[in-house]
Amino acid sequence: MNTATPIVSPFSGSQTIAELLSQPNSVTADLVQAVTALQQMVTTLVTENAALHQQILDLTTQVAKFLSAPALQPTAHVRPEPNESPLPTQATPPTGAKGAMESNWATVTSKHKPIRPLTSPRRIAANARGFTPVTGPQGFDHLYLHRSCRMDRAEVCRRLRRFGIDSSRILDVSFPARNIIGLLLHVQYIPIVRDLLEKATVSPIANFDPTDPTNLGDPKYASHSLEHRTALALQLHRERCIQTLKYLRPHIAVPIAHAFYQCGWILASDHATFTTSGPYVDRDKFPSDTESSSLQPETEMDLDGAFSSRPTSRASHYSNN
Known part of the structure; x- marks a missing residue:
C-alpha cells in the first residue's frame, strides 16, 4: 500500500504574509513556487486515493466470493432401494473435502478399543474352562444358607468373597423362604464352597425343599x-x-x-x-x-x-x- 506524502507548507516558517508583501520583487516568485507545490501535493493525493479505492474494491470482491462459496460436507453413501437403479459414481471430492472426510474417519476409528489380553488369573481360568475336556460329575445344585439380616444379592456375593469364594462361580442368588438364601452352583464347586464356609463357621442347611x-x-x-x-x-x-x-x-x-x-x-x-x-x-x-x-x-x-x-x-x- 502506498504511503501518503506529508504536506509541506511552501512558505518558510520564519516569514509572514506581511513580510512577503513588503518585498514586492520576491512576492511573485514565492507565489508561483507555492502554487506549484500545492499542485504537486494535490496530484499525489489523488493518485493515492485512487489506489486505495481499487484495493477496497478488490477486498470486497474476495469477501463476496468467500461468503457465496458452499460449505464442504462429507459425501454420505446412500443405499439404493431394491427397485431403483444405483446412483452414478460421484467424482473424486476436492482435496479439502477429502481431508475433512479422512478426519471424520480418524475420529471414528480412534474410538475403537481392541480387546486386551486377560491378566487376572481368575479370568484366565474362567476362560480356559471353556476349552478343557469335560471330567467329573456334571450338573447344578442349590446350597442353602441361613440369613439373619436383610441382604440383597450384591451384599451376599460381597460377603461370600470375603470368605474366599469366587462370586463369578455363583450362578444365581435366590431367596426361597424367609431368612433363607439359595446359591446356585456347579456341583464340582460345591465342595470347595462348603470347605470355605466351614472355615468361617457357617453351616449350610441340609435337606431344604x-x-x-x-x-x-x-x-x-x-x-x-x-x-x-x-x-x-x-x-x-x-x-x-x-x-x-x-x-x-x-x-x-x-x-x-x-x-x-x-x-x-x-x-x-x-x-x-x-x-x-x-x-x-x-x-x-x-x-x-x-x-x-x-x-x-x-x-x-x-x-x-x-x-x-x-x-x-x-x-x-x-x-x-
Whole structure:
C-alpha cells in the first residue's frame, strides 16, 4: 500500500504574509513556487486515493466470493432401494473435502478399543474352562444358607468373597423362604464352597425343599388347603426358576433349564423357550434328537390339584446330561 506524502507548507516558517508583501520583487516568485507545490501535493493525493479505492474494491470482491462459496460436507453413501437403479459414481471430492472426510474417519476409528489380553488369573481360568475336556460329575445344585439380616444379592456375593469364594462361580442368588438364601452352583464347586464356609463357621442347611408349602410366609394363605398351598409353592418356585433363566447367559441357561425341567420345577413349554428358541438354542442337540424322546408330556398347573407329575423326592443334584 502506498504511503501518503506529508504536506509541506511552501512558505518558510520564519516569514509572514506581511513580510512577503513588503518585498514586492520576491512576492511573485514565492507565489508561483507555492502554487506549484500545492499542485504537486494535490496530484499525489489523488493518485493515492485512487489506489486505495481499487484495493477496497478488490477486498470486497474476495469477501463476496468467500461468503457465496458452499460449505464442504462429507459425501454420505446412500443405499439404493431394491427397485431403483444405483446412483452414478460421484467424482473424486476436492482435496479439502477429502481431508475433512479422512478426519471424520480418524475420529471414528480412534474410538475403537481392541480387546486386551486377560491378566487376572481368575479370568484366565474362567476362560480356559471353556476349552478343557469335560471330567467329573456334571450338573447344578442349590446350597442353602441361613440369613439373619436383610441382604440383597450384591451384599451376599460381597460377603461370600470375603470368605474366599469366587462370586463369578455363583450362578444365581435366590431367596426361597424367609431368612433363607439359595446359591446356585456347579456341583464340582460345591465342595470347595462348603470347605470355605466351614472355615468361617457357617453351616449350610441340609435337606431344604424350596417347594415345601411351609415356606409360604404370607399369613393370608394359612387358612387355605394343603393342596392349594402346595400348588402355590410350586408356582412361586417355578417363577423363581424362570426369572433365574432370564438373567443367565444363553450357554449357561440351556443346561440349567434341562436341570430344572428334570426336577419338575418348570413346564415343558418353559423348557422349550430356553432351549429351542432365540439365543437359547441348544447347539449340542443333534438333529436326530426329538423333543418327545427327552421330554415328558407337559404338566399343567392347577392350584387345587398341584402338579399331576410332581417328583416325590428332591434329587441330590440336577444333572444336565
